Amino acid sequence: xEEAGVKxxxxxxxxxxxxxxxxxxxxxxxxxxGIIQYQALxxxxxxxETQDLQAQIGSFDVNQLxxxxxxxxxxxxxxxxxxxxxVVGFFSPDKKLKGILTRQEVNTKNPYALEKSFFxxxxxxxxxxxxxxxxxxxxxRYMVISVPIYLNYETTANVTGQNSKLASNNTLIGYAxxxxxxxxxxxxxxxxxxxxxxxxxxxxxxxxxxxFYILKKPLQPLSRMSDISGKIxxxxxxxxxxxxxxxxxxxxxxxxxxxMLETLNRSLATETEAKEQMARxxxxxxxxxxxxxxxxxxxxxxxxxNPETDTETLTSAxxxxxxxxxxxxxxxxxxLTLNRLTKHIGQDPQAxxxxxxxxxxxxxxxxxxxxxxxxxxxxxxxxxxLPVEPGELKQIIYNLIHNAIQHTPVNGKITIKTExxxxxxxxCVTDNGEGIALQDLPYIFERFYRGSRSRERKAGSGAGLGLxxxxxxxxxxxxxxxxxxxxxEGTTFAIHFPSDL
Numbered sequence: 001x002e003e004a005g006v007k008x009x010x011x012x013x014x015x016x017x018x019x020x021x022x023x024x025x026x027x028x029x030x031x032x033x034g035i036i037q038y039q040a041l042x043x044x045x046x047x048x049e050t051q052d053l054q055a056q057i058g059s060f061d062v063n064q065l066x067x068x069x070x071x072x073x074x075x076x077x078x079x080x081x082x083x084x085x086x087v088v089g090f091f092s093p094d095k096k097l098k099g100i101l102t103r104q105e106v107n108t109k110n111p112y113a114l115e116k117s118f119f120x121x122x123x124x125x126x127x128x129x130x131x132x133x134x135x136x137x138x139x140x141r142y143m144v145i146s147v148p149i150y151l152n153y154e155t156t157a158n159v160t161g162q163n164s165k166l167a168s169n170n171t172l173i174g175y176a177x178x179x180x181x182x183x184x185x186x187x188x189x190x191x192x193x194x195x196x197x198x199x200x201x202x203x204x205x206x207x208x209x210x211x212f213y214i215l216k217k218p219l220q221p222l223s224r225m226s227d228i229s230g231k232i233x234x235x236x237x238x239x240x241x242x243x244x245x246x247x248x249x250x251x252x253x254x255x256x257x258x259x260m261l262e263t264l265n266r267s268l269a270t271e272t273e274a275k276e277q278m279a280r281x282x283x284x285x286x287x288x289x290x291x292x293x294x295x296x297x298x299x300x301x302x303x304x305x306n307p308e309t310d311t312e313t314l315t316s317a318x319x320x321x322x323x324x325x326x327x328x329x330x331x332x333x334x335x336l337t338l339n340r341l342t343k344h345i346g347q348d349p350q351a352x353x354x355x356x357x358x359x360x361x362x363x364x365x366x367x368x369x370x371x372x373x374x375x376x377x378x379x380x381x382x383x384x385x386l387p388v389e390p391g392e393l394k395q396i397i398y399n400l401i402h403n404a405i406q407h408t409p410v411n412g413k414i415t416i417k418t419e420x421x422x423x424x425x426x427x428c429v430t431d432n433g434e435g436i437a438l439q440d441l442p443y444i445f446e447r448f449y450r451g452s453r454s455r456e457r458k459a460g461s462g463a464g465l466g467l468x469x470x471x472x473x474x475x476x477x478x479x480x481x482x483x484x485x486x487x488x489e490g491t492t493f494a495i496h497f498p499s500d501l
Contacts, residue, residue, distance in 0.1 A: 014222065015215055022211050023204055030200045041192060045185045049143055050131075053178045056082055057147050062173070065090070066151055068099060069174045075099030085181040090149075092174050134179070141182040149174050221250050225257065237265050289331065292324035337395070337469055353477075354385045355393045357418055357427065364394050368401055374410045377401070380417035384425055387497055392473045399466035400429040400493050407491070408433035424496040435487035444483065445471040470495075 059081045067073040069092055082088065082103040090098045132144045150170040225241050232239050240261060241254045299317045358381050368377060386393060397416065404414045408431045419426040436444060443449045447468045474481045474495055485491035 015212065015219060018215060019208055019211055023208060026204055026207055027200070030196075030203065034196045034200070037196070038189065038192065042185075042189060045188060046143065049180060049182070049185060050145055052083070053086070053143070053145055053180055054147060056086065057088070057149070057176050057178065060176075062149065062151055065149055066173050071098075075101065078102055083180065085183075087179045089177040090174055091177065093172050095175065098174065133182070141186060142179045143182055144177065144179045147176045147178065148172060149176055218250075221254070225250075225254065229257070232261065237261070237268060289328065292327045292331075295324045296321050331465070335465070352387055353389045355388055355390045356383065356385045357381050357393065358383060360390055360394050360397070364397060367398065371402060371405050372414075375405060375408055376411075376413045378413060378415040378417075380415065382418050382420070384418045384420055386425060386427065386477075386495075387479070388473065388477050392477070396427075396470050396473055396495065397429070399470050403466050404429060404431035404433065404491070407431065407435075420499070422499060424498055427495045428492060430490060430492040432490040435489055436483070436485040436491055437487060441483060441485065445481075 060079075064073070068075050069090060075090070075098070079088070079101045080103065082101065084103055086103060088101045090101070092098055131146075134142050134144055136142065149172070151173045152170055221244055228239055228241055240258050243254070299321050303314070303317060361379065361381070388396070401414060401416065408414060413432050415428075415430045417428050417430075419428070440449075445467050447465055449468075470493075471481055477497070479495055479497040482494045482496075483491065484494070
């Protein structure tokens with residue numbers, strides 16, 4: 001319903017927004033161009049009308065005008081050379097009205113008949129108003145201009161029987177004020193405005209249709225991306241946005257979305273795997289915890305049923321419960337260590353501890369000797385430091401040697417040595433025990449993994465967390481751990497850290 005509502009409002013779509021902005025841009029440009037053209041045409045027509053009025057004044061005989069203005073002859077009632085609607089008022093040099101002329105006699109059939117009296121009043125009222133636009137009571141616009149009138153004559157002299165030109169004089173004999181109707185100019189401007197409006201509407205409609213058609217194909221990848229994203233949001237995380245020719249921005253968006261989907265898919269896979277590992281971990285931990293607890297409860301029940309148990313049996317039960325209790329403590333400590341390492345990952349990337357390997361053996365050897373029994377421990381350690389905490393290094397060495405002791409027979413040999421080169425630092429623990437089955441090698445660092453029957457847990461052995469703890473510590477400090485093993489010949493665990501750490 002929401003998607004249908006979005007499609008219903010086309011103005012909210014990308015195409016609609018682009019079209020609206022195009023229309024606004026076209027409208028603004030057309031408006032600016034229309035105003036410029038209108039003003040230019042209006043000035044051109046007004047200039048032409050002014051020149052025409054000035055030319056009509058030039059059609060008068062200046063000598064005749066001089067006689068009219070000097071009252072030596074009466075003003076005629078009309079002048080045929082004037083244009084239709086033009087009214088001319090003549091003034092003396094001292095700006096007194098002398099007479100008014102039109103093209104023909106005023107009559108009721110002339111559309112400008114009533115305008116003559118209006119301009120007579122305007123001319124009398126504004127005697128020499130220049131370049132003015134007036135509007136009559138009938139709503140007709142008129143141009144009014146004022147032109148000075150000069151009488152030209154030349155002064156001559158007779159020199160040796162010949163006339164020669166001495167000077168040319170211009171004498172102001174009066175002024176002419178002309179008013180002309182702007183009906184024709186108004187009609188031209190109105191027609192131009194109509195053409196402008198029709199053409200603008202045509203451009204907007206045609207431009208909108210063409211733009212819609214042109215934008216349809218470039219925006220198709222976005223539409224497909226939207227459809228595929230909807231399917232992905234519905235739960236189909238295996239879909240990807242297909243590659244197709246598109247604009248650089250759309251191509252970049254598609255690439256980023258596909259990378260995001262890959263990351264999301266990996267995160268979901270990691271989360272699923274983590275949930276499965278957590279379920280296995282909880283099951284294995286529950287099993288490991290249940291075994292010693294069941295054993296302790298069994299001994300307690302036996303002791304409660306037989307209050308008069310002999311001293312030897314009581315001592316044996318107490319020893320067994322102590323062993324199981326120690327096993328519970330060790331298991332709990334291992335679980336807490338794994339939890340601490342998991343939380344510590346990524347918390348302090350700037351921390352770069354350094355611990356010299358030979359410095360931790362004085363504290364570690366007494367504990368290892370109690371486990372070796374008749375096995376030999378060969379220590380070949382150079383002065384080399386590893387990027388781990390002292391406690392972490394002790395736990396790594398202890399867990400690896402303890403694991404080797406469990407799978408190395410009596411009189412066997414366990415060797416621990418260090419090496420270094422330009423690229424890495426190595427810590428290796430080697431035994432000549434029973435080795436690890438090939439099918440078990442990929443899983444030996446998993447929590448609670450016990451391996452094949454040849455490496456099943458013996459009495460007093462751990463719960464399968466030692467190697468997992470080693471792997472967590474090495475991975476936390478940016479190192480790697482490899483293992484090589486041949487059944488019946490022995491196993492080598494090699495830990496290496498880059499030299500620049």
